[in-house]
Amino acid sequence: MTTARPPGHEEARPYVRPRDRWWFARRRSLAVFVLRELTSVLVAWTVAYLLLLLGAVADGTTERFAALAARPWMVALNVLALAATAFHAVTFLNLAPKATVxxxxxxxxxxxxxxxxxxxxxxxxxxxxxxxxxxxx
Amino acid sequence: MAAETIRLDVARYRPEEDAEPVLQSYEVPLRPDWAVLDGLAHIKDHLDGTLSFRWSCRMGICGSCGMDVDGEPRLTCGTFLAEYGAGPVRIEPLKGFPVIRDLVVDIDGFLAKLSSVRPWLVREGEEPPLTAEYAQTPAQLDAYKQYSMCINCMLCYSACPVYVLDPDFLGPAAIALAQRYNLDSRDMDDRFDVLNLEEAVWGCTFVGDCTRVCPKHVDPAEAIQRYKVTAALRSVLPWSGR
Amino acid sequence: MIDVLIVGGGGAGLRAAIAVAETAPELTVAVVSKVYPMRSHTVSAEGGAAGVIGIDDSLDEHCYDTVSGGDWLCDQDAVEAFVREAPRELIQLEHWGCPWSREPDGRVAVRPFGGMKRLRTWYAADKTGFHLLHTLFQTTLRHPWIRRYDEWYVTSLVVDDGRVHGVVALDLRTGRVEAIPARAVVLATGGCGRVFPFTTNAAIKTGDGMALAYRAGAPLKDMEFVQYHPTGLPFTGILITEAARAEGGWLLNRDGYRYLQDYDLGTPTPTPKLRSMELGPRDRLSQAFVHEQDKGRTIDTPYGPVVHLDLRHLGAAKIDARIPFVRELCRSYQNLDPATDLIPVRPVVHYMMGGVHTDLDGATTIAGLYAAGETACVSINGANRLGSNSLPEILVFGRRAGLAAAAFARSHREGEPPAVRSQGDDERRRLERARDGSSVGSSGGERIADLRERMQHTLEGAAGIYRTGDALAKAVDTLADLCERAGEARVEDTSATFNTELITLLELRAMLDVARTIVACALGREESRGAHQRVDFPARDDDAYLAHSLVHRAPDGTPSVGLMPVTITCWPPGERVYGR
Incomplete structure (x- = not known):
């Protein structure tokens, strides 16, 4: 079945809302969603950090890595990354029933x-x- | 004693005169059993006959009266004015769709999408004579029943940020209805060609608001995520095709 | 040029469209509807669809239930065709994917229903009409050559020399008025419950198709028979399905007493008994309510007197399994839970037994014009329709009308006559005048809603469950007056885009035409039969009125009523017996 819109019909112009740059700020559920998406960056950082550690073990440069890891800003970053990863993991596991019935x-x-x-x-x-x-x- | 009233701020868009929608305020009686739709009908019947909106069954099954009420997509026949305290209540057309007039939006795009997912029972071979039904156990019925409850009210599209940003996204209801047939034991198709696409299931970022706003508890988000698993397995495992 | 043009996108219209597309793919078919097809009122049907499948059941028994339920005003040849083809149509819907409820072994399940002696009502929980309509609509989508005119309102039929040549329709979105030429036209626009103030019917049910045929010269039939459903929610009029009683619900008066036992409907049993008590026919149950009201045994509410529907003893599990929509509706719209609370209900206008007079193939008296579904009167429903007969009716006669229209279009290949264009042009000028307000002066005239309210209360007062000659005679005059005033009603909206106010006015005029036929037929029938109860003529009178009312529009616009014989094949008129 197809819609019949005969040609030559002058249609009054429908209004199309302009794109909203702040769409995620309009509703709480969307803000939480965007926040969750942003945690992916820190999850990626955690993976990169683990790879750096593995590289250091392989090269025998673990001492230099340990010194880097002990810096306050690095500790702060990793605490933040741990929180973000935990948040991401918990919400990921909570969403699982939607994909597996x-x-x-x-x-x-x-x-x-x-x-x-x-x-x-x-x-x-x-x-x-x-x-x-x-x-x- | 003057009867209690509530103010409705209603979006008006008259394409012949307005460049964009403007809010117009009306005072309507506030009665405990009045839905938002009753308020709009009161405006049309007694205050301003020029207000245009769609409605029909006023029992939550025809899917006509979806609107944005105070920023949330709702069926106005089942949303009661009393929920909004002293008011005012802002009533706008569903977001994400072109506005034809006042509260009336263009949903032809959805109908084209619905057609594209083959929302009918696909069978191979000759149709059997009309003397007996296909057998289907209650458990087999339960496997798809929830997805067959979609009333095409468009609230899920309006709530979906992916659809609002990209109108080509196949969208929640169309995918849920495709799954309604995929999971039907009588159906012989898996609609892989139309669902395994960037603009189809893979476009979904799983915000989950479609499910939250669905008045019929269809859970389109679930339908989409389940198909992602199906599509991924079918792509990886050569023997997992139906 | 379109071969088969169908007006209305509900169950009957879509079934007709599929019938044409499947059997005559060389023909062009179009569905013109004032709403998107899936919004049509078929969507609101709840309880089920009757079709004989049980081994303990027979076609004869379904015929007998239907004929006795209709108080012997059914055409029995039509009933036989209907009963014979109903099971086949329900299986066809199953093959198209309709999610019918099932037995554990995978067969389709059936439930009891009012006035039916056997279990033969197929159901999809209590959203049968919804599933049926969406199955049909989605099935039409596989036929891309069915053209759809969504949100077009048909304003008139083009009839020339006793033959239909198409329609004139208004595109809501653009405001354009166009003549759409067609070789055959099928009217499937549903009923006209909105002529009454309190109805289960959706806003769109304004009798458009009945008025189109009637104005074009085709007679309407049995318009006095208006079905009140015994269980509607007060205020909204939302339907609580008969399935609630079929599953074991009781009707109680203010004393908690199952009052139906006082009205020759049998004796109460704890579990439902077929053709007895709460499973009696709708006309008798609605009439019993009025008697309870007269005895002061109903419960007063701000929205009038009610009785109670008691489902509490069924338990939440059974309610959720069999009638979940009832629970959903009560919770959302009445703020109560039927598992623990009594449901207030009262009779509510539900269905028109009458409609456009057709033969068994949906043909009207105008060549090329067909009608099916609630718009039509074939007639299988007689003086009172049985619950769950209307869904199979739209399928059986939708298909028959579609096939007959296709055959007509195939044998009439001539081109479009000049009448089509000129009538289209006339109609366009007339509607543009109404919209611009230049015909009436937009500030003058009365409000559409005020006139509609007057009409509705006139109908309720004169043509309700019980009627009197005096009130009907007064209503004839009131409606004639309202008709005139509606010709000059106020239209404030001058926009061409989605002008719903103009549509509302056109709908009001259609309703007024139909309302006049209801009152005229009710005044003419000086007896009581089925849903037509005259206080001044309380008995059935087979000698004078075992006949259909046939109403034509006289040149001056007034209805002129005649009688037409009823077809009797196997079941001579007898007494209607329930509960004994």
């Missing part, structure tokens, strides 16, 4: 169970890593 014998597993499962798994992996790292020191 689990049905068991016709019964739909509710979102909170999937979210709870995700967080539990995340905590378990973190605990295991912490155990492995702390045991060796």
């Amino acid at each position: 689990v049905r068991l014998d016709g019964w739909r597993v509710p979102a909170w169970m999937i979210q709870g499962g995700n967080h539990t798994a995340w905590l378990a992996v973190s605990a295991l890593l912490a155990y492995l790292v702390l045991r060796s020191s």
Whole structure:
């Protein structure tokens, strides 16, 4: 089925709202969304930082890396990055039920169970890593 | 004693005379069971016959009366004036669509998008005779039912920043309706060619406001994210096509 | 030139369009509708669609229920065709994707319904009309050659020498008035519930198609039969589906008493019994309400007297599974929860049994002009329609009208007669005058809404559930006067773009024409039958009135009513028995 708009119809000009540069500031939900998107930059920084560490280990320059890491601005940056990454991870896991709908014998597993499962798994992996790292020191 | 009233600030756009919409104020009676739509009808019937807006069923099922009420996309038949205290209430056309007149917006773009996702049951082979239905268990019905509840009211498009910034984005309702058929056990298509595109599911940045404003709890955000998983798997795994 | 032009994009119109597109792809077909098709009022139907599928059911039983429900005013050949084709149409909808509710083994589920002796009502929870309309609309999208004129209002039919040649229509968006030539025209514009003040009907249901046919010279039939649905919400008139009673809901008066037992509708049982009590026919239930009101046993509210619909004993789980929309509507629009609260309800105008007189293929008395759905009167509904017969009706007769119109268009290939252009030009001048205010003076004249309100209260007072000759005779004069005043009503809006005020005026004039036929037919029928109850003639009179009312428009604009025989095939007139 297609719309018939016969040619030659002079149409009064519809109004098109100009693009709004501050669209994300108009609604709280959009502001939170943009904030979450911005945390990606710090997540990327965390990855780059880990790569730098790996490079230092490979080159045997860990002392120079440690000195850099101990600088106050670097500590501040990493604390900020940790907070941003945690925020990103928590919201990411909370959104997971939207992409994965689990049905068991016709019964739909509710979102909170999937979210709870995700967080539990995340905590378990973190605990295991912490155990492995702390045991060796 | 004078009856209580509330002020409605209504966007007016008369293309023959206005360069852009302007707000016009009306005082209407404030009654506990009056919806915003009742206020608008009162204006049209008794105060100003030139105000144009769409409405029909006034029971939240025809999808005609979506407008922006105090900055939020709402069905005006189900939004009550009493929610807004002493007022005033600002009523504007749905954001993101060209405004034809006053509160009436152009939704032809959506209808073209809807057609493009093949929103019908795709079957292969000959149609069986009309003597028996296709079997479908209640669980199979439940798998897509939620997405079949879309009333095409356009609130999700209006709430979607991706659509508002890029009108070519296929958008929440059209993708949810594509998924309505994809997940139907009787359907034999997966609509990969029209959904696995930058302007389709991959354009979605998952703000989630479509789901928040949907008056029928369709959850288009979920429909889109699920298709991203489907499309990703199909691209990666050669045997995962249907 | 369009071969088949369909006016109206609801269930009947879209079914007709698909029938043409599928069987005659060489023909051009167009759907002209004053709203986008998915906004049409079919969307509001809730309870279900009747079609015989059970092994314990039979076509004969569905026929009998329909004929007795219609108080023997149905044409029985039409009922037989309808009942025979209904299951096939419902399966067709299933094959197009309609999400019918299911049994655990995957078959389509059926539920009981008012006046039906067997379980034969197919349903999609309690949004059956919504799913049916969207399935049809989305199915039309696979036929790109069906042209759509969205938001065009048809202002007149072009009729020349007893034959239709197209329509003249107003494009809301641009204000342009155009003649659209067509070889055949199908009217599928729905009913006219808006002539009454309190109705379940959407704002768009203003009798446009009935008025178009009537003005063009085609007669309307059985217009006095107006169905009151027994359970509407006060103030809004929002429908609470009959399915609520089919699933076990009770009607209670102010004493908590199931009052229907006092009105020859059977004895109360805890679970629903078919053709009994709350599952009686709509006319009888609405009439019982009036008697309760007279006895002072209804409950007074700011919006008039009500009784209570009690669903509490069903429990939240069953309500959510079978009638979730009822719960949603009560919560959103009445601020109560049917799982724990009583629902206030009262009878509300719901459906027109009458309409444009057609044969079994939807053909009217004007060559090339067809009608289907609530606009038409075939007639299968007689003096009272049974719940869940209207959805299969729009499918069966939508398809039949579409096929017949296609056949007509195929056998009439001549080009467009000059009448089309000249009538289009006349209409354009007339409407532009109305819009510019130059015909009436925009400051003079009365408000459209005031005239509409007068009309609605006149109809409610004279042509409600119970009627008297005196009140009807007065209403004839009042409506004639209102018609004249509507010719000079005030239009403040002079814009060409989306001028809804002009449309409102055109709708009012259509409603007034239709309202006059309702009152004229009701005055002419000096008996009580089905939904037409005359206090001054309380008995059914088969000797004089086992006949359809047929109403023509006289040259001076007044309705002239005659009678036409009813077709009886297998079921001679008898007593309507419920609950015994």
